[in-house]
Amino acid sequence: xxxxxxxxxxxxxxxxxxxxxxxxxxxxxxxxxxxxxxxxxxxxxxxxxxxxxxxxxxxxxxxxxxxxxxxxxxxxxxxxxxxxxxxxxxxxxxxxxxxxxxxxxxxxxxxxxxxxxxxxxxxxxxxxxxxxxxxxxxxxxxxxxxxxxxxxxxxxxxxxxxxxxxxxxxxxxxxxxxxxxxxxxxxxxxxxxxxxxxxxxxxxxxxxxxxxxxxxxxxxxxxxxxxxxxxxxxxxxxxxxxxxxxxxxxxxxxxxxxxxxxxxxxxxxxxxxxxxxxxxxxxxxxxxxxxxxxxxxxxxxxxxxxxxxxxxxxxxxxxxxxxxxxxxxxxxxxxxxxxxxxxxxxxxxxxxxxxxxxxxxxxxxxxxxxxxxxxxxxxxxxxxxxxxxxxxxxxxxxxxxxxxxxxxxxxxxxxxxxxxxxxxxxxxxxxxxxxxxxxxxxxxxxxxxxxxxxxxxxxxxxxxxxxxxxxxxxxxxxxxxxxxxxxxxxxxxxxxxxxxxxxxxxxxxxxxxxxxxxxxxxxxxxxxxxxxxxxxxxxxxxxxxxxxxxxxxxxxxxxxxxxxxxxxxxxxxxxxxxxxxxxxxxxxxxxxxxxxxxxxxxxxxxxxxxxxxxxxxxxxxxxxxxxxxxxxxxxxxxxxxxxxxxxxxxxxxxxxxxxxxxx
Numbered sequence: 086x087x088x089x090x091x092x093x094x095x096x097x098x099x100x101x102x103x104x105x106x107x108x109x110x111x112x113x114x115x116x117x118x119x120x121x122x123x124x125x126x127x128x129x130x131x132x133x134x135x136x137x138x139x140x141x142x143x144x145x146x147x148x149x150x151x152x153x154x155x156x157x158x159x160x161x162x163x164x165x166x167x168x169x170x171x172x173x174x175x176x177x178x179x180x181x182x183x184x185x186x187x188x189x190x191x192x193x194x195x196x197x198x199x200x201x202x203x204x205x206x207x208x209x210x211x212x213x214x215x216x217x218x219x220x221x222x223x224x225x226x227x228x229x230x231x232x233x234x235x236x237x238x239x240x241x242x243x244x245x246x247x248x249x250x251x252x253x254x255x256x257x258x259x260x261x262x263x264x265x266x267x268x269x270x271x272x273x274x275x276x277x278x279x280x281x282x283x284x285x286x287x288x289x290x291x292x293x294x295x296x297x298x299x300x301x302x303x304x305x306x307x308x309x310x311x312x313x314x315x316x317x318x319x320x321x322x323x324x325x326x327x328x329x330x331x332x333x334x335x336x337x338x339x340x341x342x343x344x345x346x347x348x349x350x351x352x353x354x355x356x357x358x359x360x361x362x363x364x365x366x367x368x369x370x371x372x373x374x375x376x377x378x379x380x381x382x383x384x385x386x387x388x389x390x391x392x393x394x395x396x397x398x399x400x401x402x403x404x405x406x407x408x409x410x411x412x413x414x415x416x417x418x419x420x421x422x423x424x425x426x427x428x429x430x431x432x433x434x435x436x437x438x439x440x441x442x443x444x445x446x447x448x449x450x451x452x453x454x455x456x457x458x459x460x461x462x463x464x465x466x467x468x469x470x471x472x473x474x475x476x477x478x479x480x481x482x483x484x485x486x487x488x489x490x491x492x493x494x495x496x497x498x499x500x501x502x503x504x505x506x507x508x509x510x511x512x513x514x515x516x517x518x519x520x521x522x523x524x525x526x527x528x529x530x531x532x533x534x535x536x537x538x539x540x541x542x543x544x545x546x547x548x549x550x551x552x553x554x555x556x557x558x559x560x561x562x563x564x565x566x567x568x569x570x571x572x573x574x575x576x577x578x579x580x581x582x583x584x585x586x587x588x589x590x591x592x593x594x595x596x597x598x599x600x601x602x603x604x605x606x607x608x609x610x611x612x613x614x615x616x617x618x619x620x621x622x623x624x625x626x627x628x629x630x631x632x633x634x635x636x637x638x639x640x641x642x643x644x645x646x647x648x649x650x651x652x653x654x655x656x657x658x659x660x661x662x663x664x665x666x667x668x669x670x671x672x673x674x675x676x677x678x679x680x681x682x683x684x685x686x687x688x689x690x691x692x693x694x695x696x697x698x699x700x701x702x703x704x705x706x707x708x709x710x711x712x713x714x715x716x717x718x719x720x721x722x723x724x725x726x727x728x729x730x731x732x733x734x735x736x737x738x739x740x741x742x743x744x745x746x747x748x
Contacts, residue, residue: 089471103445130455130544139536141543142539161289175292183302184306189561190303191307195259195307204308209240210244216401224598227600234402260308273323282515284522287515295510298510299453304501309501309504322480324341327341338379338382341387346391358489428607447503448509448513449461462541466517483512521541571691588724592658592663615646616642619669653665685727701713
């Protein structure tokens with residue numbers, strides 16, 4: 086079988102995997118949420134796109150105003166990225182769009198727990214610290230993804246993403262850092278298109294499709310590190326192609342090495358997927374062109390620099406330059422491979438297949454917001470293409486690497502779309518932009534080609550008219566629990582020099598107390614999911630009073646999971662993550678916690694991002710937080726919770742004399 090046949094077969098296989106609910110056929114794993122409704126939408130969308138495209142193509146034969154030969158190509162050539170002015174213009178407009186999304190859709194705030202912790206890390210780095218001291222009672226301020234190790238507190242994320250956020254932190258606008266990375270990614274993609282494509286209209290189309298793809302734009306408006314990694318790998322590829330085009334120059338090697346090295350300390354899997362085929366290609370070329378050796382050497386040296394920075398930060402935090410905070414927090418099973426996961430089901434080959442097919446299915450929905458599957462035009466183009474040039478083979482190798490590596494990764498990465506495969510967006514944009522040219526090359530400029538052009542135009546128009554507005558509304562109203570700024574909240578309430586007790590759900594309080602006992606995050610997650618919350622709370626109280634070490638605490642807690650198969654989501658609390666044993670009778674202390682939950686609660690993590698020295702935010706842990714209030718020097722004490730009926734955050738004054746009533 087020829088390589089062309091293999092490539093076409095793989096394209097068809099990916100298309101099938103992205104369209105069928107394969108995960109639903111495998112029991113015990115994730116599922117395609119809303120699959121039936123999505124397919125119905127795709128079918129009606131396909132009827133509109135195909136039928137409308139064909140009808141417009143027929144009408145254009147009678148109404149010349151509908152079709153002016155070469156008009157679209159001439160329009161697109163205006164923004165051909167070969168022209169530096171055009172490329173910079175598109176990148177600036179894209180950056181403005183991303184920044185507007187950051188402010189108007191996400192309120193300029195880190196909303197996801199990953200964003201919050203990376204923003205916390207960024208502030209540490211800007212203050213020339215790699216860690217902060219663990220406070221006397223860590224349960225009052227611990228959050229998920231914050232490591233507490235040998236008296237040091239630090240985030241578990243690779244340092245590259247927070248370092249980039251730190252650039253925004255320097256100007257007190259951390260929300261701006263990722264939009265700038267998105268704009269630079271557009272520049273890098275435009276520079277790459279000069280090597281990938283000779284047709285100006287296709288280059289321009291691929292640039293626009295990538296720059297303004299909804300998933301690209303929403304991720305670029307967030308605080309997540311996926312856009313930063315995308316920027317880095319694209320610049321790495323630019324350096325690679327320039328090395329191959331000018332083998333005697335050192336500059337491109339420095340660019341490639343520094344970019345791939347930086348990507349490695351942002352998102353290591355993405356760096357490996359894009360960097361490994363680049364390195365292999367260079368080494369193969371160097372066998373016949375010795376001039377490349379100097380550039381390869383420069384790339385290696387430049388690539389080591391970010392790794393040294395990351396190694397130093399890891400030495401300062403985890404005690405070893407070769408041990409990441411991520412592995413320290415979650416244990417040896419946190420990385421790639423098929424093994425028990427830190428929490429949740431074991432990562433098996435079948436689960437890997439489930440996750441990859443889910444990522445492809447979600448790309449079909451979120452990438453372009455077309456009324457048809459987003460990947461369909463690109464996959465058809467891949468099937469129609471004859472032979473591929475070496476740059477295209479490199480991009481497809483990188484795309485394959487992304488899918489293979491995340492096939493071997495245990496966690497389901499979904500936020501603002503299938504974020505783990507965000508680096509596939511430019512490749513999908515390129516092949517989508519090539520579709521009309523490939524159809525024209527195969528069957529000429531007749532009705533079929535016009536149907537494709539009009540159909541793609543309808544898909545883009547419907548995405549802008551219906552898909553994008555719906556997604557804007559969805560993202561604007563999502564993550565309400567973390568959509569608050571501690572300092573803005575206090576400023577609007579006119580509060581200063583105060584201690585603010587943040588009321589979380591009983592379940593969240595229980596997790597924080599487990600962490601304070603020295604129970605690892607994976608073990609705490611398993612215990613929380615597998616033990617009645619009231620039973621777990623009582624056991625924790627006994628362990629806290631006995632002051633046992635973490636090993637002894639875990640040994641006493643593990644047997645409590647004996648009834649895990651009988652547990653249900655608690656019917657007595659609005660927090661559905663709390664567990665209950667059917668038929669259990671609860672004592673007064675547990676009933677009081679249920680009453681607290683029903684009175685309303687919020688989440689603590691945003692409180693860690695307060696910049697004000699006169700405000701002390703601590704988690705409300707009854708007598709433990711009351712002790713902090715009694716020992717503090719604040720003028721006032723407030724309780725922060727969210728009213729469950731109205732959804733509003735409530736800041737309620739609490740007198741020092743009555744603080745014991747919080748127990």
